[in-house]
Amino acid sequence: MGPLVPDVIGNELNFIIAIFIGIAFGFILEQAGFSTSKKLVGLFYGYDFTVLRVFFTGGVTAMIGVIILGHFGLLDLSLIYINPTFLWSAIVGGLIMGLGFVIGGFCPGTSITAAAIGKIDAMIFVLGSGIGVFIFAEGYPEFENFYKAGYWGNVRIFETLGMSQGLFAFLLTLIAVSAFWFTTIVENKVNGIPNPEFKPARLYAGLSGLAILIGLSAFVMPDIKDSYLNDIENINYVDNYYIKEMTSDELAFRLIDDDNTLQVIDIRPMEEFKELSLPHSLSFTLKNLFVKDARAILAVKHKKYVFVGEDGVSSKKAAIIADRLGYDNVSYLRGGLTEFKQDIINYKKSSQLNSREAVDTDRFRTQASKVIPVLIEKNKNVVIPVKKTKRVLGGC
Amino acid sequence: MEPKKFMNPYLAGFFLGLILLATIYITGRGLGASGSVKSAVISTMQSVAPDHIKNQKFYEEYLTEHQNMPLKNWLVFEVLGVILGAFISGLISNRLKLTLEHSPKIKSGTRIIGALIGGLLFGLGAQFGRGCTSGAALSGMAVLSTGGIITMMAIFGGAYMFAYFFRKLWI
Numbered sequence: 001m002g003p004l005v006p007d008v009i010g011n012e013l014n015f016i017i018a019i020f021i022g023i024a025f026g027f028i029l030e031q032a033g034f035s036t037s038k039k040l041v042g043l044f045y046g047y048d049f050t051v052l053r054v055f056f057t058g059g060v061t062a063m064i065g066v067i068i069l070g071h072f073g074l075l076d077l078s079l080i081y082i083n084p085t086f087l088w089s090a091i092v093g094g095l096i097m098g099l100g101f102v103i104g105g106f107c108p109g110t111s112i113t114a115a116a117i118g119k120i121d122a123m124i125f126v127l128g129s130g131i132g133v134f135i136f137a138e139g140y141p142e143f144e145n146f147y148k149a150g151y152w153g154n155v156r157i158f159e160t161l162g163m164s165q166g167l168f169a170f171l172l173t174l175i176a177v178s179a180f181w182f183t184t185i186v187e188n189k190v191n192g193i194p195n196p197e198f199k200p201a202r203l204y205a206g207l208s209g210l211a212i213l214i215g216l217s218a219f220v221m222p223d224i225k226d227s228y229l230n231d232i233e234n235i236n237y238v239d240n241y242y243i244k245e246m247t248s249d250e251l252a253f254r255l256i257d258d259d260n261t262l263q264v265i266d267i268r269p270m271e272e273f274k275e276l277s278l279p280h281s282l283s284f285t286l287k288n289l290f291v292k293d294a295r296a297i298l299a300v301k302h303k304k305y306v307f308v309g310e311d312g313v314s315s316k317k318a319a320i321i322a323d324r325l326g327y328d329n330v331s332y333l334r335g336g337l338t339e340f341k342q343d344i345i346n347y348k349k350s351s352q353l354n355s356r357e358a359v360d361t362d363r364f365r366t367q368a369s370k371v372i373p374v375l376i377e378k379n380k381n382v383v384i385p386v387k388k389t390k391r392v393l394g395g396c
Numbered sequence: 397m398e399p400k401k402f403m404n405p406y407l408a409g410f411f412l413g414l415i416l417l418a419t420i421y422i423t424g425r426g427l428g429a430s431g432s433v434k435s436a437v438i439s440t441m442q443s444v445a446p447d448h449i450k451n452q453k454f455y456e457e458y459l460t461e462h463q464n465m466p467l468k469n470w471l472v473f474e475v476l477g478v479i480l481g482a483f484i485s486g487l488i489s490n491r492l493k494l495t496l497e498h499s500p501k502i503k504s505g506t507r508i509i510g511a512l513i514g515g516l517l518f519g520l521g522a523q524f525g526r527g528c529t530s531g532a533a534l535s536g537m538a539v540l541s542t543g544g545i546i547t548m549m550a551i552f553g554g555a556y557m558f559a560y561f562f563r564k565l566w567i
Contacts, residue, residue, distance in 0.1 A: 022477020061413025093525025094550020104514015128515020
């Protein structure tokens with residue numbers, strides 16, 4: 001599950017990867033023609049909308065990719081870097097940059113690209129940007145308060161606008177496709193001749209349709225967490241979903257036997273867990289099952305996981321989530337801890353022992369009712385909350 | 397030899413999107429550019445004027461966060477790659493040429509001043525905006541960050557607003 005840094009890919013390797021990503025980035029920018037200021041400012045004077053085409057296509061492609069990866073649980077969106085919002089600084093900074101764009105004809109990335117192929121004006125632009133940073137640095141005491149004002153946190157645009165992620169993604173895709181058609185018409189008018197690059201029109205109409213369909217798919221892809229949590233609210237869904245059951249007797253037996261392939265996952269609230277918890281059990285919330293860190297605990301080979309909640313239904317719900325997330329060897333405690341307490345911990349000898357089986361069970365449970373509470377006392381758990389990995393540090 | 401044609405912009409954009417997506421998947425962060433200039437400036441100041449920066453909050457904050465190694469930074473490595481990648485592209489497309497590009501309607505001196513001032517403004521603005529078109533706008537769009545998208549609209553909106561006044565530089 002992404003992001004691969006820092007677990008699958010260490011920090012040192014990450015720097016090497018940065019170089020390769022940069023090579024690809026620089027290559028594409030140059031191939032697209034971002035190495036000449038004439039082409040770049042064409043956006044603002046109507047004669048060349050390359051910047052809009054590349055930029056918007058790139059942004060929308062990556063946006064939909066992130067949504068799809070998030071939906072299929074391949075990328076943990078709570079860990080990726082979301083640019084923080086500092087309202088006033090964001091606006092003023094952008095305006096200053098806009099001015100710089102039409103005076104200088106570059107932005108930092110494109111200036112580096114152009115400088116790399118020999119454009120002297122780009123090299124001077126890069127030098128200028130260094131001076132600009134220096135000015136900010138020296139003037140920081142004056143700027144700092146403004147720079148840090150209006151902090152909204154790492155909010156995402158659809159949250160700010162009060163709509164769903166999918167709806168916003170779809171609308172943005174629509175806007176992008178419309179912008180492509182509109183600006184092509186403008187460009188052709190300004191230049192007097194239609195751009196031969198965008199024929200045949202039918203191909204582009206087809207691509208537009210495809211893009212809109214893909215954008216629509218983002219709409220129908222709710223977050224995986226919300227989707228799964230919603231499903232288990234449906235009692236029929238829970239009933240019909242097959243998950244292996246573990247009886248109180250089996251669990252008690254394994255606990256007494258000190259079976260170390262057994263891992264109890266307790267999904268009750270923390271206060272109840274602290275009051276009484278089974279030996280070697282780990283406390284999880286339903287939400288924590290979705291995070292990347294859970295893999296370290298739930299994906300251990302040869303371990304048998306039994307999910308324990310207050311009752312059977314809550315136990316099964318948690319097990320269903322784990323199963324859907326792809327974890328193996330998942331089972332749930334039939335009747336939950338309530339039944340376990342009844343059958344084992346607080347076992348009352350029954351007066352009617354009618355069959356051989358009943359006698360055996362009675363003998364076992366009587367014994368268990370003595371041993372299990374001792375084990376529980378001995379293993380008074382240090383609560384191990386799932387360690388939440390910090391969000392990746394990013395930014396410029 | 398004639399320089400080769402540029403790549404179809406939608407195709408280039410698609411590849412750019414894939415590169416950005418791969419970056420986010422692997423590293424958890426997006427692309428960037430202006431941050432490397434910031435690193436370079438701080439590193440330079442560290443070498444040439446270490447006493448001056450000692451009590452300046454801007455440098456201090458950055459150096460503390462980066463364990464006194466401003467150049468050991470993801471963006472710096474990325475930008476080294478950008479230089480190499482752009483060079484390779486220029487090489488295979490016959491676009492390598494040491495030249496001061498400017499509109500025929502203005503003098504080269506004017507272009508030099510424009511590039512310097514434009515760069516200065518962008519460097520300054522990128523600090524306030526916490527990123528430039530790559531880091532704030534493009535990467536911001538990919539993760540749908542409000543701040544990134546606001547900065548993006550301000551950059552392009554601002555550019556359109558000011559474009560008329562500087563048209564003589566370009567057309």
